Amino acid sequence: xxxxxxxxxxxxxxxxxxxxxxxxxxxxxxxxxxxxxxxxxxxxxxxxxxxxxxxxxxxxxxxxxxxxxxxxxxxxxxxxxxxxxxxxxxxxxxxxxxxxxxxxxxxxxxxxxxxxxxxxxxxxxxxxxxxxxxxxxxxxxxxxxxxxxxxxxxxxxxxxxxxxxxxxxxxxxxxxxxxxxxxxxxxxxxxxxxxxxxxxxxxxxxxxxxxxxxxxxxxxxxxxxxxxxxxxxxxxxxxxxxxxxxxxxxxxxxxxxxxxxxxxxxxxxxxxxxxxxxxxxxxxxxxxxxxxxxx
Numbered sequence: 001x002x003x004x005x006x007x008x009x010x011x012x013x014x015x016x017x018x019x020x021x022x023x024x025x026x027x028x029x030x031x032x033x034x035x036x037x038x039x040x041x042x043x044x045x046x047x048x049x050x051x052x053x054x055x056x057x058x059x060x061x062x063x064x065x066x067x068x069x070x071x072x073x074x075x076x077x078x079x080x081x082x083x084x085x086x087x088x089x090x091x092x093x094x095x096x097x098x099x100x101x102x103x104x105x106x107x108x109x110x111x112x113x114x115x116x117x118x119x120x121x122x123x124x125x126x127x128x129x130x131x132x133x134x135x136x137x138x139x140x141x142x143x144x145x146x147x148x149x150x151x152x153x154x155x156x157x158x159x160x161x162x163x164x165x166x167x168x169x170x171x172x173x174x175x176x177x178x179x180x181x182x183x184x185x186x187x188x189x190x191x192x193x194x195x196x197x198x199x200x201x202x203x204x205x206x207x208x209x210x211x212x213x214x215x216x217x218x219x220x221x222x223x224x225x226x227x228x229x230x231x232x233x234x235x236x237x238x239x240x241x242x243x244x245x246x247x248x249x250x251x252x253x254x255x256x257x258x259x260x261x262x263x264x265x266x267x268x269x270x271x272x273x274x275x276x277x278x279x280x281x282x283x284x285x286x287x288x289x290x291x292x293x294x295x
Contacts, residue, residue: 092118143274
């Protein structure tokens with residue numbers, strides 16, 4: 001079993017990006033600039049945004065963090081998005097989700113300029129992804145593809161089973177892995193909450209991507225020997241008596257499943273760090289006006 005170390009891979013990519021940014025600036029180019037908007041004080045969101053800001057500094061990006069209270073009006077938030085859209089110095093913009101219930105995530109996402117939408121959530125960018133046109137690949141799917149590529153995991157002709165059909169992970173990953181590219185050329189099965197006999201499909205998987213948000217859902221009896229497992233889930237599970245009072249786990253019961261795997265991502269330290277790196281790569285693509293058609 002080989003552990004797919006997302007943290008280590010992310011550090012390698014950050015070092016590569018830092019060299020690229022240094023060369024751009026040395027040659028008179030513009031320093032990449034990523035802006036992030038955070039609404040409210042959700043602990044997980046604050047931690048994630050802080051990681052993004054830290055990563056920007058490490059690779060030589062400028063970063064701007066705009067904080068709003070949870071009571072901010074939808075109109076005020078949209079006006080700030082429009083202001084950033086019109087700021088030529090800012091190359092990429094992310095609005096941290098989820099947002100308070102009185103704010104339409106759909107409206108906010110659609111207000112961000114597609115060419116600054118480094119999260120890849122704008123409907124125009126999602127449509128271009130489906131049609132294999134130049135666009136931003138949403139961060140988590142992009143990070144997954146990078147891991148498969150960096151670990152030289154064979155994908156052509158493999159059966160990839162994806163658990164979860166979200167617009168953020170499951171659906172875009174299914175599109176990417178079915179493309180005539182590397183990583184890609186998989187036969188893809190997309191499973192979800194209404195899939196009957198789920199275990200029948202997971203046992204067929206050469207590559208299993210779990211993105212359900214159900215801690216420790218995948219057990220050893222659900223997978224075959226030699227499977228590649230990419231665990232996207234991350235959940236805080238109560239652990240009374242421990243120092244923190246909780247532990248972090250993925251959608252896969254790691255200790256149970258890992259012995260059967262050829263490759264597996266840990267949680268934490270797998271897909272998560274790669275998501276942040278993907279945002280940085282997308283921002284650099286925006287700066288260079290060089291969107292990717294494939295991976």
